[in-house]
Amino acid sequence: MTSDDQRGAAPAAPPRFGANYTPSQGWFHHWLDFDIDAVRRDLDAVAALGLDHVRVFPIWPYFQPNRTLIRPRAVEQLVALADAAAERGLDVNVDGLQGHLSSFDFLPAWTQTWHRRNLFTDPDVVSGQCAYLRTLAAALADRPNFIGMTIGNEINQFAAGPHPDPDRITPEQADAWLTEVLAACEEGAPGRLHLHAEYDAAWYQDDQPFTPAQAARLGGVTAVHSWVFNGTAQRHGRDAAVTGQHAAYMIELSKAWALEPGRPVWLQEVGAPAPLIPAADAAAFTEATVAAALDCADVWGVTWWCSHDVSRSLADFPELEYSLGLLTNDGRVKPAGESLARLAKEWRDGRPAPAPRPTALVVDAGPDFSRRSVCAPGGAVFEAFARLVADGMRPAFVLAERVGDAAYLAARGIGEVVRPSEVLG
Template sequence: MTHRPHRTAPRFGVNYTPSQGWFHHWLDFDLDDVRADLDSVAALGLDHVRVFPLWPLFQPNRTLIRPRAVEQLGLLVDAAGERGLDVAVDGLQGHLSSFDFLPAWTRTWHRRNLFTDPEVLDGQSAYLRTLAAALADRPNFLGMTVGNEINQFSGDPHPDPDRISPDEAAAWLRRMLDACEEGAPGRFHLHAEYDAAWYQDDHPFTPAQAARIGGATAVHSWVFNGTAQRHGPDSVAVAQHAAYLIELSKAWATDPRRPVWLQEVGAPAPHIAPDRAAGFTRTTVAAALDCPDLWGITWWCSHDVDRSLADFPELEYSLGLLTTDRRVKPAGRALADAVAEARATAPAPAPRGTALVLDLPEEAPKRSSCAPGGAYFEAFMRLAADGARPAVVLAARAADPAYLAARGITELVTLDDLGTAGGTAGSGSGTGAAPR
């Protein structure tokens, strides 16, 4: 059974990256450090955090889920609640900031498909059920996300993928979400993919899965995917990329009012230079808040990565709203100001009356037209640059008056109308950007 959050004003939060030891902090868990980090997050006026237990540390053997690790997760959730912060928990990490974290019982001598092997599925289900059940009675526990961008393990450009079909991906998602629901009935459980699901031809995780399975649709917006490189840091396309993904996701939803969670967005250097990060934060938040049915915005990330830690891509070190010694950076101040202003004055966004028709089948095997440089992406950004507030509607729904009315759509525009139907296509493999 899918549970949806109550519709309220948008939530504002941050992906919690511990200031001491990054996610390796689970190896040397220090509750005082966690409390100090959460104090610095709460001081920004945010209302929730998304947190990341490392799967191989919590479940080092298929039949061993470490009680002490689960207890420490509970302590973190309780510490957040003491500071007025709700907590969403990602389960299968999986993949974070260019590093893979998979338990030994899935790799090398024990190599088996993460998405289809019966024993792996049993282990994953037990793990997600255990985490959810341990937190189910805590009032500030929002729910589980199955994992962070775990779709990256299913195909290119991963160097050693566990290949699956779209049907197998859908079956895996449903089983994992069922496990979350069994552990914590009625909470806000969902899944989240990196943008290959929206942009990459033939990727097994599809837009329809993202927009129909789970309690909300999650989108992760990263302008290093070709948007900033093609259009420049001060472009409409960069400012509107997160809003574009929010609106693009709605096209595949069967529920015209399905909530969308902008679960990751950040200002990656050098694509967004440090002196532009605050401006990027303001414009991105404003654009996202102009999208109806937005559940919330969760910025990536809370604290910078300490430069004593080796081998991260350069952009990962400086994505924090705060430094490793918990000082607020310009982007952090910009987000805090935007949140305060939105709570004080921002009205609910009006419906987006003009929709750009997307002529793709609902299963969308070929979707690179929607990627940066693709004909559809560029047409949407042209409309936005001209001052429009475009929505997205599939061609199959464009003749459904009840559906259009439910979304407040009164005008349809096609690529032919804009003279771009034969425009630049995507590469056929999406953006080519690595997941995070």
């Protein structure tokens, strides 16, 4: 196999560094008792780390409690938050239809129980979603620090199991829905970076209707959410090379489905979940994860989950959710925060372009994505990657149907393709 120890020398655009903003007071329920001074204190702490952006979460049912009521005061508060961020040199990405955050579902009553309608196919629901996304985007369209809209937080979890009550759809219906809601964002704020973001079932789960192709082809950037509690750390251990490389794995895997080389990828969520990553190891895990991610080409940025720990005064969260912050609930910088701050400072002035990845693993997930579980921890593609990175390799990925496309392989700098069976024996 080809050795890839060389490093490129040409400069690349500096990556963005940010945090998913979790308010220190009241978590995301802070919208119910909005306190701009508390928000400013939180954002001061984020800016002091040297980060350049935050991803913020206007909770959908709090902002749109009725299908035809988008609360003006709530929208004003969102704009106030964005302006406070701008005063501290922070850009803002706005997450619209969260649906799900930290084990809790957030859906408006007009989609549930007596008014139960499919989130993705009911025309009234989709019309309401589009109106809401368009309204938020338009409210921020003239703010220079507004990056753009993310459709929602891992809303694909509502479309299949293991959600206990999914709104099942086909991949074609998911495609139609994504196209419509992304268009609404563009109507509200033309020219901004609008995107959608799924959790890793889109890449790993055979029956998930949101697909890798949609993730890598729709929207202005491919979003990746990397969590090693998905079986990676359990199977391989916290010190394994593949655990620190999981985010890079997902970034490179996404490139296999992109239509054009060079599509940007945003590592939009990544964190150090205890106890799989103990507190004593969080800083080392942060450094390993970010270094590996930025050893991939075309990375738009890294946005850590999350800014602040969840307060212990709030009940019923999974234990790991209380300790994911870069900062404690009272604003003290944690070791992971120190690590990310140092990395942001080191990378701010540019970086050498990552070296090519001349060896590519073949991904055969089926034309209908029905075999994409080969990419999940335990699957042949994933385990072949784990074997190669343990040996110091830096593999890329190529779809089985593109192995014979010489021009495409050359454009990506791929000179050798290897099937997982050849690696695993």
